[in-house]
Amino acid sequence: MDSFHALLTLFQRHERFALSTHVNPDGDAIGSELALSIFLSKLGKTVRLFNTDPVPKKYQFLPYWENIENAQASVNFRPDVFVILDASSRERIGPFLNSRLVAKHAVVNIDHHITAETFGDYNIILTSVSSTSEIIYNFIKTTHIAIDEEIAICLYTGLMFDTGCFRYSNATSETHRIAADLIEIGDFAPDEVYSNVFEHIPLGKIHLLNQTLRTLKLTTDGKIATIFITQSMLDKTKTTLDDVEGFVNQIQAIESVQVAICVCELPDGNSKVSLRSQGQVDVAALASEFNGGGHERASGCRINRPYNDSIRMLVESAKHYIKD
Amino acid sequence: MDSFHALLTLFQRHERFALSTHVNPDGDAIGSELALSIFLSKLGKTVRLFNTDPVPKKYQFLPYWENIENAQASVNFRPDVFVILDASSRERIGPFLNSRLVAKHAVVNIDHHITAETFGDYNIILTSVSSTSEIIYNFIKTTHIAIDEEIAICLYTGLMFDTGCFRYSNATSETHRIAADLIEIGDFAPDEVYSNVFEHIPLGKIHLLNQTLRTLKLTTDGKIATIFITQSMLDKTKTTLDDVEGFVNQIQAIESVQVAICVCELPDGNSKVSLRSQGQVDVAALASEFNGGGHERASGCRINRPYNDSIRMLVESAKHYIKD
CATH class of the missing domain: 3.10.310.30 (Diaminopimelate Epimerase; Chain A, domain 1)
Incomplete structure (x- = not known):
C-alpha cells in the first residue's frame, strides 16, 4: 500500500520520534503505541512515548509499558516526527501535548475510527479494520522488520480489546487470521491476556x-x-x-x-x-x-x-x- | 488422517444414520450435530437427529434445528450407524436413547473432552482441539464435500461457544484460522451469533x-x-x-x-x-x-x-x- 510505503520512508529518514495516543487510553491505544515504538527501536531510532493519562494497571503486563512518560516529561524533547495513534482528533491527546509538543518535521496520524479527523501531515486512516493495532500489523508486514514476540502481544491485546474479544461486528475473518498469526508468533497465553484486559475489575464496580x-x-x-x-x-x-x-x-x-x-x-x-x-x-x-x-x-x-x-x-x- | 478416512468410508458405505449428543445440549453439541447432519444429507444419506433435551431457544437460529426430534421419536428407527457427538460417555445421551436406540452396524463416538470414554466402534477423540465442531471441520476438509454457508454457521457457533468466544486457553491459532474460514464462507454476522449464544438471558437470571x-x-x-x-x-x-x-x-x-x-x-x-x-x-x-x-x-x-x-x-x- 502506497501510504504504508510513504510512512516507512518517513520513518527511515528521521531519527527522533515521539508517540502518543488519546486520553483515558484503552487496550488498542496502548497496544498499538507500544508495538510501533518497538518497531521504531528495531529501526535504530530514538523513541519516546508521552501520554496524558497513566497506563492503567490492567495493561501493565505489556512489554515496555513503563517507558510511557507523562505529558510534562516531553517539555524539552523536540522530535523529528510526532506519531499520534488511535486518537480521532488532535485535541484528544490532551491539552499539554496538543499545545506544547511540536515536531520538527511531521505529524503522523494513524487511526481506524470513522470519526477520525485528518489533522496530520501524514494520515493513515483505515476505517474498515478492527483497530489501530490491525493497521500497525498490516504496516509492519509490508516492511523488512519481523513481528516479534513483544510486538505480537501488544498488537493481540489491541485487537482483542477493540473487538470485545472477537465478538463485535468489526471482528472480520481478517482479524481472526491476524490473531492466529500473533498467537503463533507470541509467547503469551491468550486467556491470560483476556483475564488482564477484561477481568481486572475494581471491587467497587461489583x-x-x-x-x-x-x-x-x-x-x-x-x-x-x-x-x-x-x-x-x-x-x-x-x-x-x-x-x-x-x-x-x-x-x-x-x-x-x-x-x-x-x-x-x-x-x-x-x-x-x-x-x-x-x-x-x-x-x-x-x-x-x-x-x-x-x-x-x-x-x-x-x-x-x-x-x-x-x-x-x-x-x-x-x-x-x-x-x- | 487415517481415522477420518475410515470414518468417511463408513459413512459412504451405509444409508441410514441417527445422530445424537449429550443431555442439556450446548452450542458445540448442537452445532456439531447439525453440521454433520447437513454433511451426511449432502452425501445423499437418510439422517435423523434425536436428542433427550429440546433445543434451547437461543440455538433456534441455526439451520435445521427443527429437525432434531425427541428421544421417543427414535422408537421405530433402526439406523445403520449411530453417531454420538460431544458426549464424553454413552450414558450422557440420556437413558432412553442409551438403552433403546440400537445401530445395525456401528456406533461412532466423536469427542474432544479429555474425559471422553471410548464407547464407540469408531472413536474419533481429539483432545487438542477446541471443540467437537473443530473436529467436524477438520473431517469435512478431508472430504470432497465443501463446507457451505449452513455448515459454516453451525460450526462457527460450536467453536465460539466452546472457547467462550475465543477467550479460553483452547482458542489456539488454529481455532482462529478456522473461525476466519467459516466467517468467509458463511452468510452470517458473528456479532449476531454472539448475541444469540451469550446474550439470550432469562430475566430471572438477572x-x-x-x-x-x-x-x-x-x-x-x-x-x-x-x-x-x-x-x-x-x-x-x-x-x-x-x-x-x-x-x-x-x-x-x-x-x-x-x-x-x-x-x-x-x-x-x-x-x-x-x-x-x-x-x-x-x-x-x-x-x-x-x-x-x-x-x-x-x-x-x-x-x-x-x-x-x-x-x-x-x-x-x-x-x-x-x-x-
Missing part, C-alpha cells in the same frame, strides 16, 4: 453493579429495560462514571428486551444516556431524537434533565420503535 | 445475579471472594441451578481476588461448589481436598454440608494457597 441492578425496570411487555446510576451511588461505592462501562450490555442481554436504556446522573444533575438494541430496533435513530448518535445497536446521548425525567422521556420515545 | 451479588463477601486481605445461591433464591427468581453459570466469573474478575468461591445449595441441602482463580492459585488442588477436580483456574466439588458450613470450610482451606 458493588455498583449490584446497586444498579436494583434499579432495573421493564415495561409490562418486557421489551424496554431501564437502569440508572446516581452520583450518590458512585460516591457510596467509590467509583466513577468509567466504571459504568458494560452495565447496559447486561440488561440488553435479557431475552425479551429490544431496547436497553442506561441513564447516568452527571455531577451537574443532567443525564448521560447509553442505548443498546439486540437488532430489532435502531437505537441510533432513537438517540438522534435527543441529539445523540451512534450505531444501530449501540448509541448514546446527553439530556439536560434529571435522570428520572430522562428515563421517562426515553421510554416514551422508545415505545414507538418496538416491534411486535 | 434478578438472581442481583440477589447473589448481595451475598458477596471478601476476606480482609481481599484475596478470597465468596458468593452463595440458596434454593429459596432460585424459587423467588424462578430460576434453576443452570442459571448460576457465569456468576463465579464475575467475582473472579475482581482485581484483588486470587480465589473465587461460589456455593450453590442443592435440593437435598448439600453444596455444589465452583472455584476460580486468576492464575496465582491452583484451584484444582483446592478442589481435590474436597474430592473434586478440574483445571488450575476452574474447578469444582460437592460437599455434603449446608452451604454456610461449606463456605467456612472452603475459605479456611483456600487461605493456605494464597500468595502474597
Whole structure:
C-alpha cells in the first residue's frame, strides 16, 4: 500500500520520534503505541512515548509499558516526527501535548475510527479494520522488520480489546487470521491476556453493579429495560462514571428486551444516556431524537434533565420503535 | 488422517444414520450435530437427529434445528450407524436413547473432552482441539464435500461457544484460522451469533445475579471472594441451578481476588461448589481436598454440608494457597 510505503520512508529518514495516543487510553491505544515504538527501536531510532493519562494497571503486563512518560516529561524533547495513534482528533491527546509538543518535521496520524479527523501531515486512516493495532500489523508486514514476540502481544491485546474479544461486528475473518498469526508468533497465553484486559475489575464496580441492578425496570411487555446510576451511588461505592462501562450490555442481554436504556446522573444533575438494541430496533435513530448518535445497536446521548425525567422521556420515545 | 478416512468410508458405505449428543445440549453439541447432519444429507444419506433435551431457544437460529426430534421419536428407527457427538460417555445421551436406540452396524463416538470414554466402534477423540465442531471441520476438509454457508454457521457457533468466544486457553491459532474460514464462507454476522449464544438471558437470571451479588463477601486481605445461591433464591427468581453459570466469573474478575468461591445449595441441602482463580492459585488442588477436580483456574466439588458450613470450610482451606 502506497501510504504504508510513504510512512516507512518517513520513518527511515528521521531519527527522533515521539508517540502518543488519546486520553483515558484503552487496550488498542496502548497496544498499538507500544508495538510501533518497538518497531521504531528495531529501526535504530530514538523513541519516546508521552501520554496524558497513566497506563492503567490492567495493561501493565505489556512489554515496555513503563517507558510511557507523562505529558510534562516531553517539555524539552523536540522530535523529528510526532506519531499520534488511535486518537480521532488532535485535541484528544490532551491539552499539554496538543499545545506544547511540536515536531520538527511531521505529524503522523494513524487511526481506524470513522470519526477520525485528518489533522496530520501524514494520515493513515483505515476505517474498515478492527483497530489501530490491525493497521500497525498490516504496516509492519509490508516492511523488512519481523513481528516479534513483544510486538505480537501488544498488537493481540489491541485487537482483542477493540473487538470485545472477537465478538463485535468489526471482528472480520481478517482479524481472526491476524490473531492466529500473533498467537503463533507470541509467547503469551491468550486467556491470560483476556483475564488482564477484561477481568481486572475494581471491587467497587461489583458493588455498583449490584446497586444498579436494583434499579432495573421493564415495561409490562418486557421489551424496554431501564437502569440508572446516581452520583450518590458512585460516591457510596467509590467509583466513577468509567466504571459504568458494560452495565447496559447486561440488561440488553435479557431475552425479551429490544431496547436497553442506561441513564447516568452527571455531577451537574443532567443525564448521560447509553442505548443498546439486540437488532430489532435502531437505537441510533432513537438517540438522534435527543441529539445523540451512534450505531444501530449501540448509541448514546446527553439530556439536560434529571435522570428520572430522562428515563421517562426515553421510554416514551422508545415505545414507538418496538416491534411486535 | 487415517481415522477420518475410515470414518468417511463408513459413512459412504451405509444409508441410514441417527445422530445424537449429550443431555442439556450446548452450542458445540448442537452445532456439531447439525453440521454433520447437513454433511451426511449432502452425501445423499437418510439422517435423523434425536436428542433427550429440546433445543434451547437461543440455538433456534441455526439451520435445521427443527429437525432434531425427541428421544421417543427414535422408537421405530433402526439406523445403520449411530453417531454420538460431544458426549464424553454413552450414558450422557440420556437413558432412553442409551438403552433403546440400537445401530445395525456401528456406533461412532466423536469427542474432544479429555474425559471422553471410548464407547464407540469408531472413536474419533481429539483432545487438542477446541471443540467437537473443530473436529467436524477438520473431517469435512478431508472430504470432497465443501463446507457451505449452513455448515459454516453451525460450526462457527460450536467453536465460539466452546472457547467462550475465543477467550479460553483452547482458542489456539488454529481455532482462529478456522473461525476466519467459516466467517468467509458463511452468510452470517458473528456479532449476531454472539448475541444469540451469550446474550439470550432469562430475566430471572438477572434478578438472581442481583440477589447473589448481595451475598458477596471478601476476606480482609481481599484475596478470597465468596458468593452463595440458596434454593429459596432460585424459587423467588424462578430460576434453576443452570442459571448460576457465569456468576463465579464475575467475582473472579475482581482485581484483588486470587480465589473465587461460589456455593450453590442443592435440593437435598448439600453444596455444589465452583472455584476460580486468576492464575496465582491452583484451584484444582483446592478442589481435590474436597474430592473434586478440574483445571488450575476452574474447578469444582460437592460437599455434603449446608452451604454456610461449606463456605467456612472452603475459605479456611483456600487461605493456605494464597500468595502474597
